[in-house]
Amino acid sequence: xxxxxxxxxxxxxxxxxxxxxxxxxxxxxxxxxxxxxxxxxxxxxxxxxxxxxxxxxxxxxxxxxxxxxxxxxxxxxxxxxxxxxxxxxxxxxxxxxxxxxxxxxxxxxxxxxxxxxxxxxxxxxxxxxxxxxxxxxxxxxxxxxxxxxxxxxxxxxxxxxxxxxxxxxxxxxxxxxxxxxxxxxxxxxxxxxxxxxxxxxxxxxxxxxxxxxxxxxxxxxxxxxxxxxxxxxxxxxxxxxxxxxxxxxxxxxxxxxxxxxxxxxxxxxxxxxxxxxxxxxxxxxxxxxxxxxxxxxxxxxxxxxxxxxxxxxxxxxxxxxx
Numbered sequence: 001x002x003x004x005x006x007x008x009x010x011x012x013x014x015x016x017x018x019x020x021x022x023x024x025x026x027x028x029x030x031x032x033x034x035x036x037x038x039x040x041x042x043x044x045x046x047x048x049x050x051x052x053x054x055x056x057x058x059x060x061x062x063x064x065x066x067x068x069x070x071x072x073x074x075x076x077x078x079x080x081x082x083x084x085x086x087x088x089x090x091x092x093x094x095x096x097x098x099x100x101x102x103x104x105x106x107x108x109x110x111x112x113x114x115x116x117x118x119x120x121x122x123x124x125x126x127x128x129x130x131x132x133x134x135x136x137x138x139x140x141x142x143x144x145x146x147x148x149x150x151x152x153x154x155x156x157x158x159x160x161x162x163x164x165x166x167x168x169x170x171x172x173x174x175x176x177x178x179x180x181x182x183x184x185x186x187x188x189x190x191x192x193x194x195x196x197x198x199x200x201x202x203x204x205x206x207x208x209x210x211x212x213x214x215x216x217x218x219x220x221x222x223x224x225x226x227x228x229x230x231x232x233x234x235x236x237x238x239x240x241x242x243x244x245x246x247x248x249x250x251x252x253x254x255x256x257x258x259x260x261x262x263x264x265x266x267x268x269x270x271x272x273x274x275x276x277x278x279x280x281x282x283x284x285x286x287x288x289x290x291x292x293x294x295x296x297x298x299x300x301x302x303x304x305x306x307x308x309x310x311x312x313x314x315x316x317x318x319x320x321x322x
Contacts, residue, residue, distance in 0.1 A: 005047075007041070007043065007050075007083060007135065009022060009039070009041065009085070009131065009132060009135055010022045010023065010024060010039060010131050010132070014041050014043055014083075015043070016043050016044065016045050016046075016047075017043060017044065017045035018043050019041065019042050019043070019078075020041050021038050021039065021040050021041070022038075022039045022041065023036040023037070023038065023039070024036070024037035024038070024039050024087065024127065024128075024131075024132070025037070026120070026123050026124050026127055027120055027123070030103075035092060035093070035096075037087065037089060037090065037092045038087075038088075039085060039086070039087050039132070040072055040077065040085070040086040040087075040088075041083065041084075041085050041086075042077050042078045042079060042083065042084050042086075043079070043082075043083045044078075044079045044080060044081045044082055044083070044229075046080070046081040046082075047081065047082065048079065048080075048081030048082025048083070048227070048228065048229060049082045049083075049137040049138065049227055049229070050082055050083040050084075050085065050135050050136050050137050050138075051079075051082070051083070051084050051085070051136065051137065051138050051139070051140065051223075051224065051227065051229065052085045052086075052087070052132065052133065052135070052136035052138070052139045052140070053068055053071060053077070053084065053085070053086045053087070053139075053140045053142075053220065054068070054086075054087045054090055054139065054140070054141045054142070055067060055068040055087070055088055055089065055090070055141070055142040055143075056068075056087075056088060056089035056090050056091050056092070056094075056095055057090050057091055057108050057109050057141070057143065057186060058091060058094065058100045058101075058107070058108070058109065058143070058144070058146075058205075059089075059091045059092075059093065059094020059095040059096075059097065059098065059099050059100055059101070059102075060094065060098065060099065060100045060144070060146075060205040060206055061100075061142075061143055061144035061205060062095075062144065062205075062206055062207070062208055063142075063144040063202060063203035063204075063207065063208050063209060063212050063213060063216075064142030064143050064144050064200070064202075064216070065088050065089055065095070065142075066208045066213050067142045067200075067212075067213055067216035067217055067220070068086055068087075068088040068142060069088055070213065070217050071086065071217060071220055072086055072088070074217075075231070076217070076220065076221060076224065076230070076231075076234060078231060079224070079229040079230075079231070080228065080229055080230060080231050080232070081228055081229055082227070082229050083135075084224075084229065085132065085135065085136070087128075087132070090108065090124070090128065091108050091121075091124070093120070094108075098206070100146070100205070101121075102119075102120050102121040102124075103120065104119050104120045104121060106119055106120075106121035106122070107121070108121045108124060108125060108186075109182075109184075109185050109186055110182075110183075110184050110185065111125050111184055112125045112129060112184050112185060112186050112188070112189040113125060113126065113129045113184075113189045114126030114127070114128075114129060125186075128186075129189060129193075133189075133190060133193065133195060134193070134195075136195055137195070137196075138167075138195070138196050138197075138198075138223075138227070139190055139195060139196070139197040139198070140197075140198050140200065140220055140223065141186060141187070141197055141198070141199050141200065142200045142216055143199060143200060143201045143202075144201070144202065144203045144204060144205060144207075144212075145201060145202070145203060145204045145205065145300065146204075146205055147204070147205055147304070148204060148205075148302055148303045148304035149204060149300055149301070149302050149303070149312065149315075150203060150204040150207075150209075150266060150300065150301050150302075150303050151201045151202050151203060151204070151299070151300050152174055152175055152202065152266045152267050152298075152299040152300065153173045153174055153175070153200070153201075153202040153211070153212050153215035153216070154173050154174065154175040154176065154177050154200070154201050154202065154299060155168045155171055155173045155175070155176045155177070155198055155199065155200055155201075155219075155243075156176075156177045156178075156179045156187075156199045156200075156201060157176065157177075157178065157179075157198065157199070158178065158179065158180060158181050158191070159178045159247075161196075163196060164196055164197075164198065165245075167196070167198055167223060167226075168198065168243065169243055170222050170223060170226050171198060171200075171219035171220075171222055171223055172215075172218065172219055172222055172238070172239030172243065173200065173202075173215055173219055173239075173243065174215070174239075174241060174243065174244065174267055174299075175243065175244050175245075175246055175267075175297070175299050176243050176244070176245045176246065177201075177246045177249070177299070178245070178246065178247050178321070187199050198223070200216055200219065202215060202216060204303065218236075218237060221234055221236055222236055244297060244317075244320060245320060245321035246297070246299070246317045246319070246320060246321070247319045247320060247321050248317070248318045248319035249296075249299075249315055249316060249317050249318055249319075250315075250316060250318055251312040251313075251314070251315055251316075252276075252290070252292070252293060252312075252313050252314040252315075252316055253310050253311060253312055253313060254279060254290075254307045254308065254309055254310060254311045254313055255279075255288065255290075255309065256279050256286075256288050256309055257279075257307065257308045257309045258279040258280055258281050258286065258288070258306075258307065259279065259280050259281065259282060259305055259306060259307075260277060260278070260279050260302065260304065260305060260306065260307040260313065261277060261278045261280075261305070262276065262277045262301050262302070262303070262313075262314070263275060263276060263277055263278060264276045264277070264298060264301075265298075266298060266299065266300070266301050267297070267298070267299065268297070268298050269295075269296070269297050269298075270292040270295070270296065270297075270298055270316070271292065271295050272292055272293065272294050272295050273291055273292065274291060274292045275289045275290070275291055276290055276291065276292050276298065276314060277289075277290035277313060277314070278290065279307065290313060290314075292316065293316075294316070294318060296316040296317040296318060297316065297317045297320075298314050298315070298316055299315055299316075299317065300312075300314065300315030301313075301314055302314070
């Protein structure tokens with residue numbers, strides 16, 4: 001066996017055909033208790049690509065964590081060839097505290113590539129980029145909508161990346177949203193390193209939705225099957241609908257403060273002037289009909305029962321890719 005067959009990650013050596021859980025350890029809690037982030041590595045005896053599957057960059061994005069948990073629990077991460085690395089919870093500090101950010105108040109997804117001597121979040125970012133990411137040929141990164149805003153299952157990629165567009169179609173989420181790679185984000189850093197990454201968004205914070213979970217798990221299976229890595233015992237279903245590619249979109253915002261109720265379902269195509277929600281007051285004296293300002297697909301809905309003037313209510317497509 002050659003040295004090239006040995007995978008060395010986070011100080012541990014993993015041979016072909018071996019399964020190993022290694023520790024992604026950066027810091028202790030303020031109580032001096034050790035906190036370890038498990039990294040689950042499964043290697044086939046047969047050579048092939050390495051896929052890194054991550055979630056929990058934000059501590060409140062539990063639906064993404066659930067998707068990776070199911071991938072591991074069902075054995076989907078045991079490849080027919082190559083290697084699959086799973087990190088279900090990157091921001092374990094936020095996950096423990098039920099908070100989006102790190103204890104230092106920083107958003108992990110805005111400090112990449114990080115620094116060895118920087119803030120806690122920056123050190124985690126640095127270790128991930130230095131010790132784990134370089135091993136990957138492809139990354140599947142699972143996220144969840146923020147606050148009470150429920151995201152339809154969607155893949156986010158930047159424009160003019162034909163290879164990622166092809167993979168997005170294979171993944172089979174209902175929507176593909178073209179969005180810029182934000183500065184200091186995980187996605188942008190991987191792009192600069194030349195490592196392709198599919199970012200999945202779906203659901204809302206602190207909520208596990210079975211439809212979103214199924215979309216994420218099935219999408220991962222399709223990608224692994226495309227790479228020849230999915231074990232033969234798993235069936236791969238075709239997407240129920242063709243992906244809708246959204247090039248441009250806008251937020252529909254509240255014109256009034258009050259109690260809010262959406263009257264349309266997410267993923268729905270609406271017509272200009274159609275009533276899509278209601279804003280009322282607690283006293284039965286006020287009722288405002290929220291209407292669609294244009295034709296488009298609704299792919300994000302605010303599920304908060306109370307809104308203020310200017311709050312984002314719906315995300316609607318304005319331009320589709322034909």
